[in-house]
Amino acid sequence: MLIVLEGIDGCGKTTVIEGVRKHLADLGFDALATSEFGHQHPWAKRLRQELMDNVRDPIEQYRTVLKARDEHMNGVLIPAAGLQKIVLMDRYIMSTMAYQGQSEFTPVRQIMDDHANVFNFPVADLTIVLSCTVSTAIKRQQASGKAMDAIDSAGREFFSRASEIYISSANAIARQRPNKIRIVDAEQPLDDVLHEVINAVSGLIMTRDVA
């Protein structure tokens, strides 16, 4: 089962995923937390660097994301699906739409069409978008001492537009397949955000056969 957390840098994805993973562990589920550029994967360091090197070449950036997506699908998602694991994934296709989709060379519509009709990546069972303002995301990153390379180099405008893409695409999915998407107000205190996310995840798990 594939559950994806989305949202701009600093909205709380990594923290929430860890909270959900612990909650599920207490219930006896061995969920896997992962991401396509995650430090635990042997290919990720090179591809993260490639993503940064190509910051001014959107077509190459998109190619790099697709390479990471392919490695991750074959190395992580397919084996986990074979074991009927719950996978908690930090970012997926909606991040590509929100970030790479801002370029006129790889517009959101093209990214959506490619993923629907050309590539064969697994479809998430549930995508949860953590929604907060860019100011909140910046404050949280500053408070955590986390490097803000992305926001520093791309600028606030980029992240405001990314937020808009997240919300408009989530609303579009909600109109067609409401049980595949949740928007959670990530301005709330962490416990409240976690509570909402855990409720959404639990609702899904009850309907499936998972390990």
Ligand SMILES: Nc1ncnc2c1ncn2[C@@H]1O[C@H](COP(=O)(O)OP(=O)(O)O)[C@@H](O)[C@H]1O
């Ligand atoms: N709802 C929240 N309220 C306050 N602080 C939060 C909340 N969610 C996350 N944080 C804090 O914000 C910082 C960034 O969170 P993180 O999970 O690393 O974000 P992301 O993975 O989306 O970049 C961390 O220090 C985290 O503890």
Ligand SMILES: Cc1cn([C@H]2C[C@H](O)[C@@H](COP(=O)(O)OP(=O)(O)O)O2)c(=O)[nH]c1=O
């Ligand atoms: C999945 C994905 C990530 N990215 C970017 C967002 C992040 O800047 C970077 C790595 O993601 P992530 O691992 O979430 O960032 P962090 O370094 O904060 O842990 O990759 C894209 O630009 N497009 C994508 O499709």
